[in-house]
Amino acid sequence: MRKLIIFLLLTTGFCIHVSAQSEWIVPQERKGRLSSFEFSDESRAKGLDHYNKNCASCHGQPGAANYQNLVPPPGDPASADFLMNLDGEMFYKVMEGRDPMPSFKSVLTQDEIWEIISYIRSYDPNYVHAFLPTAEKSAYGGIVSITLTHLKEAGKIEAKVTGVKNGIIENIAGAEVVLRVKRTFGSLLAGEPMETNQNGIVVFNEPSDLPGNKDGLLELTAQLTNQDAYGITRADTALAVGKPFEAVSLTVERAMWNTVRKAPIWLLITFSLAVFLAWATIFYILHQLKKITDIGKNVVEEWD
Ligand code: HEC
Structure with missing residues (x-):
């Protein structure tokens, strides 16, 4: 009996293992996605920086095949297998992740993910770049923008989403907005994503419990999550809503490790x-x- 149980455990474990290694399928409608900006030396340089902070720990240096020994293997971004992914496929995989690779949806902005892809493509001699500027790409068909206002007394941050289409300005209702706070590595979601009301407005609570710089300044980014509908739309601001935080040197006070x-x-x-x-x-x-x-x-x- 015990042997049978062990056998069953082993075989189910094996099946799970095999399914985890199956091909990583990207939904058809996501494959053709393109960046909204043209890849440039600037985007590649930014991408290199994001890559080193977020990806290199597992994927190693492109071209060096020194990626982590994980199951399934992360792969070398400069390898033919990796570069076979379309831009849209890479974007999807980085957004969603698949165990053990984490999802970067709430860590990196969409622009940052595209910058990483622009960097990875610099290892692809056969790559032909195509991109679609925001206004053309969005289903909305106009230009959407977000305005951030700090409601100091109420301790809230208001994001107002407006669109300009055919010369007419309108409020955009029912659009999901996320607010992110920039941290040393990547960014942090400040609360749940929320949908704009009839006046195109969402109101977030101030992320007041986070340490900012020495004046309590936090860098905030509001972004619309539905890129297909509205294109890449974001607004950045810096507000003094965090806790003032000054990094003290470990050697200022008397301590064991000091001189x-x-x-x-x-x-x-x-x-x-x-x-x-x-x-x-x-x-x-x-x-x-x-x-x-x-x-x-x-x-x-x-x-x-
Ligand atoms: C914790 C380790 C880890 C981190 C961090 C990580 N990855 Fe991955 N990545 C993996 C693993 C493991 C796979 C293989 C997953 C699979 O096939 O199910 C993978 C697969 C991929 C793929 C698909 C490769 C292919 O051949 O289809 C892409 C694209 C990718 N990673 C990009 C990135 C980027 C860009 C970053 C940084 C923003 C990143 N990864 C960060 C572990 C990681």
Whole structure:
């Protein structure tokens, strides 16, 4: 009986394992997606930076095949297999992730993911770049923008979404907006995504519990999540809503790991005492030896 159970466990484990390695299928309608801007030296440089911070830990340096030994293997971005992905496929995979690769949907903005793809494509000699500017791409067919307002008294941040189509300005209702806060690595969602009301407005709570810079300044980005409908639309702002935070150097105060000048007092005292005791012991022993030789001399004199 026990053997049977072990056998069953092993085979189910094996099946799960095999299914995890199956081909990573991207929905048909997502494959053809293009970036909204033209790849450039600037986008590649930014992409390299994002890549090093977010991807290199698993995928290694492109071309060096030094990716992590994971199951399934992450693969080298400069390899033919990897580059076989269409731009839209890469974008989808980075957005969604698949265990053990995390989803980057709430870590990177869509522009940042495209910048990474522009960097990865610099290893692709056969790549022909195509892109679709925002206004042409969105189903909306006009230009959408977000305006951020800080409602200081209420402790809220208001995002208003407006569109301009055929020369007419209108409020956009029912559009999902996310608010992100920039952190050292990537960004953090400030609350749940929310839909605009009849006046094209969503109101977020201030992310007041986050440490900002020394003046409490936080860099915020509001973005529409439905890129197909509205194109890439975002607004950036910096508001002093975070907790003022000044990184203190670890060596400013007296501490174990500090230099002699700023070592903890108790450590200095114990150390000095230990050194003093060691020398005292040595002198005491020398003194006793001297005594022995002196006594020895006296004995010899008495015999004489
Ligand atoms: C925790 C490790 C890890 C991190 C971090 C990571 N990946 Fe991955 N990535 C993987 C693994 C593992 C796979 C293979 C997943 C699979 O096939 O199910 C993969 C697959 C991919 C694929 C598909 C490759 C193919 O041949 O189809 C792309 C594209 C990709 N990663 C891009 C990125 C980018 C861009 C980043 C950074 C924003 C990133 N990855 C960060 C582990 C990681």
